[in-house]
Amino acid sequence: MPKIVVDPVTRIEGHLRIEAIVEGGKIVDAWSSGTMWRGIENIVKGRDPREVWLILSRICGV
Amino acid sequence: MINRGSYVWQPQKMDMFRKSRKAQDKRLYVWQLPIRLSHWLNILCITSLIITGYYISNPFMHAISEDQSIMAMMRFIHFVSAHILIASALIRIYWLFAGNKFARLKEFLPFTAEKRKEVLCFIKFYAFLKKEVHHPIGHNALAAISYSFAYFMIFLAILTGYALYSESHTGFFWYLAGGWVFGILSDGTIRLIHHFVMWVLTAFLIVHVYIVWLNDNIEGNGLISSIFTGYKIYHKD
Amino acid sequence: MLKSKDTIFDGLYSFGVSRRNFIKFCASMSATLALSSSAVPQIVEALEKKKKPYAIWLHFQECTGDTESILRASKPSIAQIVLDIVSLEYHETIMAGSGHAAEKALHDVVKNQKAKYIAIVEGSIPIKDGGIYCTIGGRTALDIANEVCGNAFVTLNVGSCSCWGGVSSAKPNPTGAVGIADAVSGIKYVNLPGCPVNAENITATIVHYLTFGTLPVLDRHNRPLFAYGKRIHDNCERRPHFDAGQFVRKWGDEGHRLGWCLYELGCKGPMAYKNCPTIKWNEGISYPIQAGHPCFACASNDSWDVFGPIYTRAPHVPGAGYQATADKIGAAVVAGTAAAVATHAAIRTFLGYKQKEKFAKEKDEADKIK
Numbered sequence: 001m002p003k004i005v006v007d008p009v010t011r012i013e014g015h016l017r018i019e020a021i022v023e024g025g026k027i028v029d030a031w032s033s034g035t036m037w038r039g040i041e042n043i044v045k046g047r048d049p050r051e052v053w054l055i056l057s058r059i060c061g062v
Numbered sequence: 063m064i065n066r067g068s069y070v071w072q073p074q075k076m077d078m079f080r081k082s083r084k085a086q087d088k089r090l091y092v093w094q095l096p097i098r099l100s101h102w103l104n105i106l107c108i109t110s111l112i113i114t115g116y117y118i119s120n121p122f123m124h125a126i127s128e129d130q131s132i133m134a135m136m137r138f139i140h141f142v143s144a145h146i147l148i149a150s151a152l153i154r155i156y157w158l159f160a161g162n163k164f165a166r167l168k169e170f171l172p173f174t175a176e177k178r179k180e181v182l183c184f185i186k187f188y189a190f191l192k193k194e195v196h197h198p199i200g201h202n203a204l205a206a207i208s209y210s211f212a213y214f215m216i217f218l219a220i221l222t223g224y225a226l227y228s229e230s231h232t233g234f235f236w237y238l239a240g241g242w243v244f245g246i247l248s249d250g251t252i253r254l255i256h257h258f259v260m261w262v263l264t265a266f267l268i269v270h271v272y273i274v275w276l277n278d279n280i281e282g283n284g285l286i287s288s289i290f291t292g293y294k295i296y297h298k299d
Numbered sequence: 300m301l302k303s304k305d306t307i308f309d310g311l312y313s314f315g316v317s318r319r320n321f322i323k324f325c326a327s328m329s330a331t332l333a334l335s336s337s338a339v340p341q342i343v344e345a346l347e348k349k350k351k352p353y354a355i356w357l358h359f360q361e362c363t364g365d366t367e368s369i370l371r372a373s374k375p376s377i378a379q380i381v382l383d384i385v386s387l388e389y390h391e392t393i394m395a396g397s398g399h400a401a402e403k404a405l406h407d408v409v410k411n412q413k414a415k416y417i418a419i420v421e422g423s424i425p426i427k428d429g430g431i432y433c434t435i436g437g438r439t440a441l442d443i444a445n446e447v448c449g450n451a452f453v454t455l456n457v458g459s460c461s462c463w464g465g466v467s468s469a470k471p472n473p474t475g476a477v478g479i480a481d482a483v484s485g486i487k488y489v490n491l492p493g494c495p496v497n498a499e500n501i502t503a504t505i506v507h508y509l510t511f512g513t514l515p516v517l518d519r520h521n522r523p524l525f526a527y528g529k530r531i532h533d534n535c536e537r538r539p540h541f542d543a544g545q546f547v548r549k550w551g552d553e554g555h556r557l558g559w560c561l562y563e564l565g566c567k568g569p570m571a572y573k574n575c576p577t578i579k580w581n582e583g584i585s586y587p588i589q590a591g592h593p594c595f596a597c598a599s600n601d602s603w604d605v606f607g608p609i610y611t612r613a614p615h616v617p618g619a620g621y622q623a624t625a626d627k628i629g630a631a632v633v634a635g636t637a638a639a640v641a642t643h644a645a646i647r648t649f650l651g652y653k654q655k656e657k658f659a660k661e662k663d664e665a666d667k668i669k
Contacts, residue, residue, distance in 0.1 A: 005398070005437075006397055006398035007398060007437060008397060008398070008436060009397050009398070010393075010394050010395075010396065010397040011397070012392070013362070014363070015433065017434075035433065035434045036359075036360055036432065036433040037432045038360050038425075038432070038467040040466070043467075043472075043473070048609075048610075050608065050609070050610050051608050051610070055469065055603070058362050058465075058494065060362050061361075061362035061363045061364025061367050062363055119612060119613060119626070120613070120626065121544060121562065121563060124544055124545065124548075125544035127543075128543050128545065129543075130543050130544060131542050132543065133541055133542050133544045134543070137542075229530060229569075230533055244519070248601045248605055249570045249599065249601055249605075250570070250601040251605060257613065257614050257626075257629070258629055261625070261628070261629025261633055262632065264633050265633045265635075265636040268640055269636055269640060272640045272643070272644070276643075276644075
């Protein structure tokens with residue numbers, strides 16, 4: 001069962017890994033994973049609420 | 063060994079609210095002119111630095127028109143006071159080496175066992191645990207420590223202050239005066255230290271004025287007037 | 300008549316950038332680099348004659364904000380200029396290939412252009428737990444950085460994340476995020492912090508290198524002085540209001556509408572070293588302070604933790620909770636001291652009265668005995 005791995009998936013924001021099992025020209029199983037984590041939700045815990053938007057907006061710059 | 067004399071406060075002879083001046087009182091020249099000069103310059107400068115410094119961090123007065131220049135004036139006074147404070151500090155440092163025995167560095171650092179005992183005595187005395195205490199002629203050891211602490215705070219404030227000054231005043235001189243600190247501490251930490259010293263020095267001011275008044279009252283030796291005239295009065299028993 | 304597309308100018312020309320616009324671009328680069336106008340012919344000559352260097356743009360723990368910034372760089376059609384001033388062989392956000400094709404492009408440049416290509420890095424590197432918090436093509440970010448940056452001629456760390464960890468490294472830094480220079484040792488690098496970085500600073504650094512063959516003068520944090528040498532406070536257009544003492548007290552009040560200084564709203568301009576007031580953003584339209592929001596010193600290492608919450612002026616005391624400003628603690632210290640002194644005075648007075656009574660009693664008794 002040939003497995004295709006596409007990592008990195010480009011022309012997106014962030015890091016994405018796609019794995020797929022191909023049988024007879026059809027994809028029978030597939031996995032996707034985001035391969036990067038920063039823990040932004042942990043970082044904002046305990047902070048002044050007025051600055052949370054500033055940090056959370058750095059989740060995505062697009 | 064410095065002869066500290068045998069002057070003792072005895073509760074039976076003077077109560078806490080009466081200063082006595084008897085025939086056998088001696089006038090000793092303790093604080094020389096540069097010491098007193100430096101002290102008064104310090105008071106003027108530090109008071110102005112605290113007030114202007116507090117304004118700079120927390121502008122409590124707002125301008126009404128654009129023609130005023132409150133913040134600019136406050137900063138200007140702050141910087142000028144800082145430079146004068148440096149002059150006062152330099153005078154004092156020079157006098158550490160050139161002055162009489164009450165001006166020397168040894169007075170400020172309790173390195174001998176005798177002085178360390180004195181520190182403990184005075185702590186107990188202020189805590190109402192001891193009835194009487196032996197007052198030396200110059201600084202008592204506890205006061206000496208507190209002044210060393212205050213001078214250290216002033217030094218910190220000056221160093222961090224010039225580090226911040228070098229942010230807008232470029233050039234090698236300001237780098238030497240304080241800009242190099244940015245290689246060790248971050249901007250935020252420097253500002254924190256500079257700001258916090260202001261509060262510590264205010265607390266020190268309160269304690270210092272009270273204790274001086276207290277000692278003047280107990281000793282009856284003209285402690286407060288000595289910072290003006292330089293003379294302390296001692297009673298022999 | 301089309302010449303070969305090897306030189307930068309030729310590449311631009313073939314994209315339809317006129318010579319006039321090209322000269323304009325060179326002039327704007329000269330201004331950004333804080334050079335005099337006599338440098339313009341030098342820049343023109345450099346970009347006309349020099350061959351395009353190769354560049355690799357790496358993404359690690361980032362939000363792609365710096366890429367977005369460079370895609371919006373101005374004067375004229377800078378996307379083409381960036382693509383044609385350097386030969387950008389690998390850029391995950393805009394490149395055509397993906398998967399193996401992308402990895403091959405990266406591998407080719409690293410192998411064939413060893414020590415000749417520029418590595419541009421966006422995003423921090425996590426070093427906790429073996430670096431698994433950021434992997435690309437099955438390799439950890441640390442691994443990729445060691446190879447790509449280690450073999451590059453120079454590494455440009457764009458954005459605060461790659462300079463010193465950025466927002467990912469804010470307390471409690473769950474992934475152990477650090478800047479590139481802290482993760483990879485022994486590389487030549489230039490820091491271009493900002494959140495995001497101003498694209499003009501990136502292009503100006505590259506143009507400086509192409510024109511003069513050297514990197515621009517760097518400060519102690521390896522940031523180019525032309526962009527990070529002055530504080531925003533010293534270049535701010537609201538500075539006269541600061542000096543006068545006109546401060547905005549509340550959002551939307553009269554002063555805010557009149558454009559007064561944002562100092563009391565917690566503006567970190569006095570601590571921020573960046574050229575935002577000069578070159579501004581989005582083709583020089585505006586920047587946060589001009590728009591009425593205080594600066595939070597995004598290019599500084601201290602902005603997320605050390606300076607404290609962004610809308611407070613007073614310095615933050617570490618380890619004391621987010622509401623503990625130095626002012627609050629300082630005031631508490633002074634109040635405590637004053638209270639202690641007052642208590643001491645009160646006790647003294649009380650003891651003094653007691654002693655007076657005691658003496659009076661003793662005197663009475665002595666008199667009685669007499």
